[in-house]
Amino acid sequence: MDFTQVIQAFPSLGNGLLLTLELTVLAVIGGVIIGTALALARLSSIRVLSWLAGFYVNYFRSIPLLLVITWFYFIVPFMVGWVTGTNQPIGAFTSCLIAFMMFEAAYFCEIVRAGIQSISKGQVNAAYALGMTYPQAMRLVVLPLAFRKMTPLLLQQSIILFQDTSLVYAVGMMDFLNVARSQGDITGELHTFLLFAGLVYFVISFGASTLVKRLQKRLTV
Amino acid sequence: MIRFSNVDKWYDREHHVLKNINLKVNVGEVVVVCGPSGSGKSTLIRTINQLEPVERGEIWVDEVQVNNPRTNINRIREEVGFVFQHFNLYPHLSVLDNITLAPIKVKKLAPAVARERALELLNRVGLAHKRDAYPANLSGGQQQRVAIARGLAMQPKVMLFDEPTSALDPEMIGEVLQVMQDLAKSGMTMMVVTHEMGFAREVADRVIFLDHGEILEDTQPEWFFTRPQHERSRQFLRQVLAPMHG
Numbered sequence: 001m002d003f004t005q006v007i008q009a010f011p012s013l014g015n016g017l018l019l020t021l022e023l024t025v026l027a028v029i030g031g032v033i034i035g036t037a038l039a040l041a042r043l044s045s046i047r048v049l050s051w052l053a054g055f056y057v058n059y060f061r062s063i064p065l066l067l068v069i070t071w072f073y074f075i076v077p078f079m080v081g082w083v084t085g086t087n088q089p090i091g092a093f094t095s096c097l098i099a100f101m102m103f104e105a106a107y108f109c110e111i112v113r114a115g116i117q118s119i120s121k122g123q124v125n126a127a128y129a130l131g132m133t134y135p136q137a138m139r140l141v142v143l144p145l146a147f148r149k150m151t152p153l154l155l156q157q158s159i160i161l162f163q164d165t166s167l168v169y170a171v172g173m174m175d176f177l178n179v180a181r182s183q184g185d186i187t188g189e190l191h192t193f194l195l196f197a198g199l200v201y202f203v204i205s206f207g208a209s210t211l212v213k214r215l216q217k218r219l220t221v
Numbered sequence: 222m223i224r225f226s227n228v229d230k231w232y233d234r235e236h237h238v239l240k241n242i243n244l245k246v247n248v249g250e251v252v253v254v255c256g257p258s259g260s261g262k263s264t265l266i267r268t269i270n271q272l273e274p275v276e277r278g279e280i281w282v283d284e285v286q287v288n289n290p291r292t293n294i295n296r297i298r299e300e301v302g303f304v305f306q307h308f309n310l311y312p313h314l315s316v317l318d319n320i321t322l323a324p325i326k327v328k329k330l331a332p333a334v335a336r337e338r339a340l341e342l343l344n345r346v347g348l349a350h351k352r353d354a355y356p357a358n359l360s361g362g363q364q365q366r367v368a369i370a371r372g373l374a375m376q377p378k379v380m381l382f383d384e385p386t387s388a389l390d391p392e393m394i395g396e397v398l399q400v401m402q403d404l405a406k407s408g409m410t411m412m413v414v415t416h417e418m419g420f421a422r423e424v425a426d427r428v429i430f431l432d433h434g435e436i437l438e439d440t441q442p443e444w445f446f447t448r449p450q451h452e453r454s455r456q457f458l459r460q461v462l463a464p465m466h467g
């Protein structure tokens with residue numbers, strides 16, 4: 001075990017970690033937004049809309065994430081080119097980000113939907129009784145209350161997403177794990193590097209999940 | 222102000238909850254609705270702001286038919302305040318924000334104006350000192366008084382109350398009834414579902430007795446308490462008045 005090699009590799013490891021975190025944060029934001037839209041569609045009284053959203057969720061929850069990542073890597077540049085009418089190359093980062101957003105949206109959708117359904121009918125009626133429209137009641141009362149209840153679950157799901165970003169090695173992206181592995185190969189200290197990577201993943205994930213538990217206690221009081 | 226003509230309502234197509242309802246509430250009147258549990262009192266007053274649709278008949282508020290598909294029901298709801306049995310304050314907002322939310326977002330009132338009006342109303346219900354508190358930190362009686370202020374902040378023409386004191390501990394009922402009595406004195410048109418017969422006797426201009434979805438009595442309190450027309454109303458009165466004399 002030679003940890004000096006790890007220390008020397010800090011700059012590139014740092015870049016990898018930055019990419020991992022960037023991907024996580026953007027995917028969570030996009031995933032929650034798409035997931036909320038899907039949840040509203042699923043709960044909509046318009047049959048077609050709720051059926052389509054239901055199909056989307058069931059589909060993405062039934063296929064492996066790795067498949068989505070590789071598939072989107074090929075298909076996204078084509079789609080973007082078709083939409084914009086240009087032929088600019090799309091980076092692996094963008095296609096991975098879109099893959100994660102759309103995949104995680106299916107999971108976020110189910111969390112948001114449960115959250116919306118947990119808000120009492122009385123609160124919704126109170127909003128209507130004051131003259132609010134359906135979008136106003138959703139935006140001003142139901143969603144803020146639902147997000148309050150859901151925050152721990154959403155964060156828990158985000159921690160899983162953080163770990164899953166390591167799958168981007170499949171399309172050759174240098175995320176934290178991939179940097180650690182290749183540095184390990186180069187220096188012949190693979191074990192040391194993997195041990196270190198595991199430690200970093202553990203500290204971040206466990207730390208975040210401990211924070212979530214504390215937050216959960218605060219929110220339920 | 223409020224008029225029902227030949228209104229019928231069914232739940233699930235078979236349960237006939239409102240049967241040929243005809244009634245009128247004039248401007249400035251206070252009408253108490255009472256009747257056994259399950260007789261349709263909540264359903265009746267929820268049809269006025271269309272929280273419950275009806276299958277037959279017409280309901281009018283002022284010169285507008287509320288159960289007409291072409292009516293913008295949100296405009297009606299702005300003018301019809303509703304106070305729920307379980308308060309239904311917004312737990313994520315402070316007392317002041319609970320009151321100003323709809324005036325700002327629905328009525329598009331300037332926040333400063335809405336705030337000033339809310340403080341005035343809080344004064345009126347005796348809770349100015351609680352303006353920054355959250356609902357969870359208020360007693361039931363205080364929450365209900367805030368809910369009344371929230372309804373009044375929209376400057377409604379009518380206030381509807383659905384058993385506003387039945388979820389309260391006995392010692393808090395008085396403070397809420399007092400606020401409602403003051404409101405009645407100020408000339409507000411009110412329809413109140415309640416079992417508080419003292420309030421009916423003191424404050425109401427008329428009492429309506431509902432049983433199995435039918436209006437059996439619609440009369441002055443004096444007549445209702447001394448000369449009820451139906452056996453069912455006599456029985457009901459014996460039940461609700463008994464504990465007070467026992």
Ligand SMILES: Nc1ncnc2c1ncn2[C@@H]1O[C@H](COP(=O)(O)OP(=O)(O)O)[C@@H](O)[C@H]1O
Nearest residue numbers: 232233236238257258259260261262263264265
């Ligand atoms: N949403 C609903 N669906 C079906 N039945 C209902 C619903 N709400 C109320 N009911 C029934 O309608 C009847 C009248 O209810 P309600 O108006 O709440 O009576 P009250 O307020 O006088 O106790 C009751 O038998 C009740 O079970």
Ligand SMILES: [Mg+2]
Nearest residue numbers: 262263264384
């Ligand atoms: Mg009721």
